[in-house]
Amino acid sequence: MVLHRDSIAALFILLLVAGGWYDLQGVATDAAMFPRLILGAMGILAVVMFTTGLRRAAPDMPFVEHARNLAITVGLTALYIIAVEPVGYFPATFVFVAVLAFTLGLRRPLLVLASSAAFTGAVWLVFVAAFSRRLPPGFLFDN
Structure with missing residues (x-):
């Protein structure tokens, strides 16, 4: 099968x-x-x-259609995980979301930056403001 x-x-x-x-x-x-x-x-x-x-029947297509995009996503995610502790969760998250969107082909800078800011802000609201949980502050910010 x-x-x-x-x-x-x-x-x-x-x-x-x-x-x-x-x-x-x-x-x-x-x-x-x-x-x-x-x-x-x-x-x-x-x-x-x-x-x-x-x-569904198993099609005669590769498991990964866009290996380049998968490699970019895995690589950037690994860098993000490494960067969270020294840089801090919020700046690393903002940069990760924006860079990932740009490298995967989204070419609307205002939309990318706004989405990155909105996502990072939503995470701050949930974890820091609502649940009073500290996330790694890094050397740039102290939440």
Whole structure:
């Protein structure tokens, strides 16, 4: 049996969900609630994705249609993860979202910058303002 690429991707997502759930074992219940909600939603959607992939015939197409875009995304994500601690979460996130959008082909600078700012601001509102959680401040900012 050859699986559709959606089913294969769903299995990978389920592995990530299981790893995230396992990683939350030592975290206090109140602090782990939001990540567990996100992981639970991801798990449910991955199961839906897996079952819809099973109903589709496996096409004769590569698993990854745009390998260049995948490589760019994985590479920039790795750099982002490395940069969060020394630079700080908010500046690293703003730059990551903007650079990723530009490198993947979005060519409307105002839209990219506004989206980057809106996303970073929304994360600040949720985690810092609403939940009073500190994120890595880095050397540029102290949240």
